[in-house]
Amino acid sequence: xxxxxxxxxxxxxxxxxxxxxxxxxxxxxxxxxxxxxxxxxxxxxxxxxxxxxxxxxxxxxxxxxxxxxxxxxxxxxxxxxxxxxxxxxxxxxxxxxxxxxxxxxxxxxxxxxxxxxxxxxxxxxxxxxxxxxxxxxxxxxxxxxxxxxxxxxxxxxxxxxxxxxxxxxxxxxxxxxxxxxxxxxxxxxxxxxxxxxxxxxxxxxxxxxxxxxxxxxxxxxxxxxxxxxxxxxxxxxxxxxxxxxxxxxxxxxx
Numbered sequence: 001x002x003x004x005x006x007x008x009x010x011x012x013x014x015x016x017x018x019x020x021x022x023x024x025x026x027x028x029x030x031x032x033x034x035x036x037x038x039x040x041x042x043x044x045x046x047x048x049x050x051x052x053x054x055x056x057x058x059x060x061x062x063x064x065x066x067x068x069x070x071x072x073x074x075x076x077x078x079x080x081x082x083x084x085x086x087x088x089x090x091x092x093x094x095x096x097x098x099x100x101x102x103x104x105x106x107x108x109x110x111x112x113x114x115x116x117x118x119x120x121x122x123x124x125x126x127x128x129x130x131x132x133x134x135x136x137x138x139x140x141x142x143x144x145x146x147x148x149x150x151x152x153x154x155x156x157x158x159x160x161x162x163x164x165x166x167x168x169x170x171x172x173x174x175x176x177x178x179x180x181x182x183x184x185x186x187x188x189x190x191x192x193x194x195x196x197x198x199x200x201x202x203x204x205x206x207x208x209x210x211x212x213x214x215x216x217x218x219x220x221x222x223x224x225x226x227x228x229x230x231x232x233x234x235x236x237x238x239x240x241x242x243x244x245x246x247x248x249x250x251x252x253x254x
Contacts, residue, residue, distance in 0.1 A: 009112045020115075020121075043099070047102065049243050120151055121150075124147050166202075
């Protein structure tokens, strides 16, 4: 897939200026709505909602992912497998595929319009009520590690683009190596070669990232500035609520 993955597209737009937690709540709300009421009208409304967000975000068309041919071939093969069962099975399979694309699109929109540094503080603020949940074991009071979970998720999101970029570099470097007899033997299983190099690069990157975090004050700094929703976020919440009401209203009428 050729695309900007989990990286902010530097464009000035109303969506970019929203609080990161607002976007996460919107994506979660759309996914929950379709999970419990996966009807065609609601799917159409969800798609229209994502298109509206895309337009407001002023993202260039080059940001859209370009999947390889075998990806579309796999989707077509799944439809062919369901075809002998009947048209109902094909329509249900189509709903599942579209639902997956909606979730993927919502996730990409959050990544393209949100700096990765705002993800951990927003997650920590959204999950703040869970800090009150705890249990006692062997006389010691334990609580849910909300901040630690937020840090892990944020570091994963930050590290994935780096890992993908390193994989591209390793693949290109492997193609440029001379093709002697040893290389011909290695070409019989190129996955092992790439995975070994990727593990080595990941270990080095992890060490560098750990040293950088320690130098800047530890993982607590990643959740130190949680931010808060503003007036624009109130408008965004109102639009999300309107989508919910419209979706349920159309579904009940039909």
